[in-house]
Amino acid sequence: MATNRTFTMIKPDAVENGHTGAILEKINAAGFRIVAMKKTQMTQRDAETFYGVHSERPFFGELVAFMTRGPIIAAILEKDNAVEDFRTLIGATNPAEAAEGTIRQLYATSIGENAVHGSDSDENAAIEGAFHFSGREMF
Numbered sequence: 001m002a003t004n005r006t007f008t009m010i011k012p013d014a015v016e017n018g019h020t021g022a023i024l025e026k027i028n029a030a031g032f033r034i035v036a037m038k039k040t041q042m043t044q045r046d047a048e049t050f051y052g053v054h055s056e057r058p059f060f061g062e063l064v065a066f067m068t069r070g071p072i073i074a075a076i077l078e079k080d081n082a083v084e085d086f087r088t089l090i091g092a093t094n095p096a097e098a099a100e101g102t103i104r105q106l107y108a109t110s111i112g113e114n115a116v117h118g119s120d121s122d123e124n125a126a127i128e129g130a131f132h133f134s135g136r137e138m139f
């Protein structure tokens with residue numbers, strides 16, 4: 001069943017580089033409502049679990065080190081067609097291939113340090129949202 005929620009993280013690179021406010025502004029301007037949001041830092045175990053699907057990929061160690069090196073902003077967002085529309089807003093994984101005006105084209109520095117996460121399916125949006133938030137933190 002399609003849902004109207006997605007999950008995002010503003011990743012450590014974008015937080016370090018001072019892009020949190022600009023990225024939240026773009027998310028707001030695109031019509032997403034904030035259901036839940038917090039600043040937090042992933043532990044090694046968190047990152048290994050969250051990105052478990054990539055555990056056999058050559059970049060896995062680097063990805064876990066990157067995602068744990070500083071704070072992130074985690075959020076659940078709501079909008080019609082949230083998952084697909086948010087993926088459009090953030091752009092391709094590799095910022096060199098991301099469309100003009102997308103968050104990754106504007107704020108990412110490399111394919112690994114690419115500023116934001118966006119869930120790739122309704123099922124993963126629910127799993128990832130529940131990974132970071134309890135029901136009482138969602139409004």
Ligand code: UDP
Binds near residue numbers: 092112117118
């Ligand atoms: N990633 C990486 N190297 C790659 C591909 C991906 O470091 O060659 C990282 C990058 O941070 C990416 C994350 O792993 O956002 C998850 O990869 P995925 O293919 O799921 O891309 P996404 O769904 O985030 O666009």
